[in-house]
Amino acid sequence: MLHHSTRAANPAWYQAALELDLQLHIRVDGPSVASFFFERRKEQWTKGPAITEAELRDAAKMETCVAEILKQARVFKASALGVIIHLADEFATAELKPALDNPAALPDLREAAVQKPATILDDSSIPPDQNSWRVLPYPAQGSGVIGTTVTLTRKYAPFLTALRQIGEANNFPVITHALSAPLVAVMGLAQCAPFAPGKSAVAILQYPWFSALAFFNEHADLLLIRTLQHRHLRQAPNLRHALTTTYASLELIDPDLFIMSLGLDLDTGLHRELGHAFPLSRVTLVAVPNPDGVPAWCPEPGIAATSPAKGEAARSLTLGMLRDEKWALQDFLPTPKEIGEVYPTRAEMRLLRGLRLARFGLCVVGVLVLAWFAFGVVDIVRSDAWTFDPGQANIIKGRLNNLTTERQKSQHWDNLLEDRSKAWTSMELLSRLFPERCGVLVKSFAHTLRADTAPGQAKIGFVKEWKITGLARDEALDRLNTLNTQEGITSQFQELARVTGNPAFNPAVRTRSLAVNIRTQENNMFKPLPVDETFDTDESSYPFNFDLTITQRFEGTDPMAINVSKVN
Amino acid sequence: MNLYRQSIALFGIVLPVLVCALLIGLCFTLKSRTLASLENKQTLFKSYETSRLKALEIETKITLQRPHITHWTELLAEESSSAVNTHLRTIAETLPSKEFQKTAFERSSGKGGFGSAVTQPSSQLRIVFRGTFRTMQLAFLELESRMPQLQLQELRIDPNPNQQNPSPLLNFQVNYTAWEN
Numbered sequence: 001m002l003h004h005s006t007r008a009a010n011p012a013w014y015q016a017a018l019e020l021d022l023q024l025h026i027r028v029d030g031p032s033v034a035s036f037f038f039e040r041r042k043e044q045w046t047k048g049p050a051i052t053e054a055e056l057r058d059a060a061k062m063e064t065c066v067a068e069i070l071k072q073a074r075v076f077k078a079s080a081l082g083v084i085i086h087l088a089d090e091f092a093t094a095e096l097k098p099a100l101d102n103p104a105a106l107p108d109l110r111e112a113a114v115q116k117p118a119t120i121l122d123d124s125s126i127p128p129d130q131n132s133w134r135v136l137p138y139p140a141q142g143s144g145v146i147g148t149t150v151t152l153t154r155k156y157a158p159f160l161t162a163l164r165q166i167g168e169a170n171n172f173p174v175i176t177h178a179l180s181a182p183l184v185a186v187m188g189l190a191q192c193a194p195f196a197p198g199k200s201a202v203a204i205l206q207y208p209w210f211s212a213l214a215f216f217n218e219h220a221d222l223l224l225i226r227t228l229q230h231r232h233l234r235q236a237p238n239l240r241h242a243l244t245t246t247y248a249s250l251e252l253i254d255p256d257l258f259i260m261s262l263g264l265d266l267d268t269g270l271h272r273e274l275g276h277a278f279p280l281s282r283v284t285l286v287a288v289p290n291p292d293g294v295p296a297w298c299p300e301p302g303i304a305a306t307s308p309a310k311g312e313a314a315r316s317l318t319l320g321m322l323r324d325e326k327w328a329l330q331d332f333l334p335t336p337k338e339i340g341e342v343y344p345t346r347a348e349m350r351l352l353r354g355l356r357l358a359r360f361g362l363c364v365v366g367v368l369v370l371a372w373f374a375f376g377v378v379d380i381v382r383s384d385a386w387t388f389d390p391g392q393a394n395i396i397k398g399r400l401n402n403l404t405t406e407r408q409k410s411q412h413w414d415n416l417l418e419d420r421s422k423a424w425t426s427m428e429l430l431s432r433l434f435p436e437r438c439g440v441l442v443k444s445f446a447h448t449l450r451a452d453t454a455p456g457q458a459k460i461g462f463v464k465e466w467k468i469t470g471l472a473r474d475e476a477l478d479r480l481n482t483l484n485t486q487e488g489i490t491s492q493f494q495e496l497a498r499v500t501g502n503p504a505f506n507p508a509v510r511t512r513s514l515a516v517n518i519r520t521q522e523n524n525m526f527k528p529l530p531v532d533e534t535f536d537t538d539e540s541s542y543p544f545n546f547d548l549t550i551t552q553r554f555e556g557t558d559p560m561a562i563n564v565s566k567v568n
Numbered sequence: 569m570n571l572y573r574q575s576i577a578l579f580g581i582v583l584p585v586l587v588c589a590l591l592i593g594l595c596f597t598l599k600s601r602t603l604a605s606l607e608n609k610q611t612l613f614k615s616y617e618t619s620r621l622k623a624l625e626i627e628t629k630i631t632l633q634r635p636h637i638t639h640w641t642e643l644l645a646e647e648s649s650s651a652v653n654t655h656l657r658t659i660a661e662t663l664p665s666k667e668f669q670k671t672a673f674e675r676s677s678g679k680g681g682f683g684s685a686v687t688q689p690s691s692q693l694r695i696v697f698r699g700t701f702r703t704m705q706l707a708f709l710e711l712e713s714r715m716p717q718l719q720l721q722e723l724r725i726d727p728n729p730n731q732q733n734p735s736p737l738l739n740f741q742v743n744y745t746a747w748e749n
Contacts, residue, residue, distance in 0.1 A: 344572045362588040373595040380606050385613040393616040400619045403626040412635045413640050416747050423721040424708040445725035451685035560684035564685040
């Protein structure tokens with residue numbers, strides 16, 4: 001619908017014919033058919049195509065006429081055409097049911113006249129498929145009824161249908177409107193009739209085939225409207241009688257008479273005749289001021305298409321209502337409901353158009369989301385982690401486990417195989433504590449090592465102990481005294497660690513402690529002899545014996561502490 | 569009137585919105601699944617990288633230690649007591665026989681010394697020698713260098729108790745804890 005129709009873009013499809021910029025007014029009064037184009041913006045009237053009565057009613061000729069109308073309308077380069085047909089060749093009224101005589105029900109009656117006319121008409125014998133009814137209110141006080149219905153036949157409906165169809169076919173809005181010309185003329189009295197205050201009036205609308213009589217009270221409000229057929233004469237034969245009887249029924253006294261001549265070759269003597277017949281009435285010929293291009297005898301197009309200056313329509317309640325509430329502008333031949341409902345309404349077309357933008361927005365959102373997704377996925381796929389084979393993680397984990405186990409094993413054995421206790425270093429200690437010819441004879445040497453048993457520890461410390469007994473001469477006492485100090489024994493261990501390369505003797509480690517104790521006593525076997533008569537192994541040549549104990553403690557936090565647990 | 573409003577709303581916006589929502593939902597679901605997969609892979613990748621670097625670091629250290637471990641493994645493959653005897657025989661060949669004499673050798677599989685405090689299997693070796701101080705020191709140096717699994721538990725050095733017949737030979741008694749594999 002959006003692509004193949006201009007309904008969404010062209011608001012004219014949903015406007016009334018009288019609201020469009022280009023209008024074609026066709027006036028049919030029986031003997032003649034007149035047509036005029038009206039350019040609303042320029043307020044300019046031009047002659048329309050020549051149309052005959054036969055072209056309006058004969059289906060065979062209708063097609064060319066309609067095509068010609070459209071062709072001429074295209075010349076104006078308008079986006080739409082409003083075709084308003086003013087029906088001046090017939091006018092009839094039908095009474096409302098007396099039971100519906102309620103002024104408040106007028107809006108409902110107006111609707112019912114279009115939808116279900118049989119429900120409001122007093123005479124139900126008129127076939128609804130051949131006629132069209134519209135309610136016309138009688139606002140004047142004193143009127144016996146609230147209004148009447150104006151009846152027109154549907155003889156021009158096919159012509160209007162053909163116009164609409166060709167418009168649809170050409171995607172060019174052709175909006176039609178059928179008006180009752182007498183009702184429009186009554187509405188136009190507001191602009192031309194010289195209503196006198198406090199004086200009732202009768203408007204005689206003289207058409208070629210009939211005369212319509214509109215009776216107004218002293219406030220210019222409509223009391224009654226009736227029609228008199230001319231019956232092939234130039235005027236209604238019973239006009240004076242009809243006026244007299246209606247005066248009596250409406251209790252009008254010498255009302256003003258306004259004559260509107262609304263056709264070619266009408267009887268021009270009516271004004272004089274009525275002046276003689278009703279000498280006490282003011283008889284006036286009235287004419288609606290017509291725009292250029294429209295003859296004076298067909299004022300209805302000008303009245304319907306243009307609005308009067310402010311105030312003119314408000315001369316009476318009736319004249320104001322006829323225009324403001326469009327009682328006089330009711331469409332007698334509207335588009336049938338079943339055809340109108342085929343097409344979407346204006347709101348639906350607006351919705352359709354608006355939703356197209358919404359869909360476009362959705363498409364944009366969709367594309368953006370897709371792009372976001374695509375770029376995101378590309379970004380992910382390009383990362384190193386994406387191409388990573390998860391199996392490699394297990395392989396490297398297994399390798400790491402093997403290496404860790406190997407390292408633990410290595411560390412374990414490295415720990416167990418530490419040089420924490422060696423026989424040859426202990427012997428070196430002995431030889432450095434007491435070098436040859438230092439005045440000491442060593443009698444025994446014992447070195448023991450025991451582990452600390454601290455349950456629950458990952459590593460345990462140990463204690464190393466050296467016990468040396470022997471004999472000493474005087475010159476060795478200083479040495480023994482030096483060794484018996486912390487500094488003396490520490491320097492000995494330090495030196496031993498350096499020369500043997502054995503870190504177990506390193507006293508600088510804070511997790512180790514070193515203690516020494518030397519007990520010196522006199523040798524009971526000592527026999528003083530000259531120096532040249534003594535030899536080293538003679539125990540009696542040593543005045544002292546001694547007992548040396550060195551204790552070295554390694555804590556559990558020492559680098560040389562032993563691993564308790566086993567590694568597989 | 570407004571007969572088409574429902575259809576227009578349905579086909580004009582509801583269905584497109586549903587399709588768009590479906591598309592967006594699909595994209596979000598796929599993206600979140602892909603991200604979850606990526607996170608999983610990243611975790612594995614990070615774990616892999618960490619493990620790889622750690623393995624490299626360990627391997628670098630182990631590479632240096634591997635010859636020692638191989639050597640230790642070979643040493644530990646042989647029973648300690650027989651290995652000690654073998655090495656002592658070898659060592660004795662290089663030393664003066666009068667200054668190095670093995671007088672006793674005892675092996676105990678029971679736990680003692682360091683062996684009683686740790687779970688690593690071990691055996692106790694008690695060896696008695698007679699020899700000179702320096703020769704024995706050389707012998708111990710050689711033996712303990714060849715067999716680092718020997719942990720000295722006790723060393724006693726005593727001179728010959730016979731005062732009437734003094735000798736330069738000393739009595740050596742050593743107790744070792746030998747780590748077994």
